[in-house]
Amino acid sequence: MEAQLYNQLLNDHTPMLRTFAYRFTRDNEEVDDLMQDTMIKAIKNYGQFKEGTNIKAWLFTILRNTFINEYRRNTRKNALITTEKEISSAHLSQSATSNAGEANFAMADIQKALASIPEHYRIPFVKYFEGYKYEEIAVELNIPIGTVKTRIHMARQILQKKLKPYRSAV
Incomplete structure (x- = not known):
């Protein structure tokens, strides 16, 4: 498939992809980021797309996997981040003593x-x-x-x- 035709197909499917991305994120800025990442991956992997296959499904799969990978990355990052207040010994001892009876x-x-x-x-x-x-x-x-x-x-x-x-x- 010619690169120009491929790019036209990408542009034709952008509105549907954007709607699909919004269902995941519910935030317009995150939709923009997800769409950008999806399009970059689709363009980089142009050679992997087989002509005659369903480009819509291929693009939706890229978008979904990109969202899932980003979600997992953010979940791991947030799990590692703690605030000083959460781990201070004064906070822990105050919490433990006030909640013992409860x-x-x-x-x-x-x-x-x-x-x-x-x-x-x-x-x-x-x-x-x-x-x-x-x-x-x-x-x-x-x-x-x-x-x-x-x-x-x-x-x-x-x-x-x-x-x-x-x-x-x-």
Whole structure:
């Protein structure tokens, strides 16, 4: 495919790509950045596009993957950034002492709520909470993985209802 025809196809699909990008970002400035990154990648990878294939799908895939990669990069970056206030010993000790009594009440309520969940929901939930993977729980309990996921989900819903007063306090 000639470069001029390829560039024309890119321009023809820009409005649809922009709409698609807005669904991801919900911010016009971020849409501009995402569109720019997508177009740069599409132009750089001009040689990889096979004539006769669906260019629209190819462009949407580039845009989606660019968004996902940027989201992951930002998530990792934000996880590494902490403020001095969050890690100061004075802040930690003040937080620990003021919440000790509340934590005891909360823990008792959590244990009561957990004990009230039917056993077939509680066991997979506790195992998952302890760090077991869905597959490991399914093998150990001899149930399908979908059942494990459903039971864990149901246990979470039950706990959320029973511990609703704590949700608004956070």
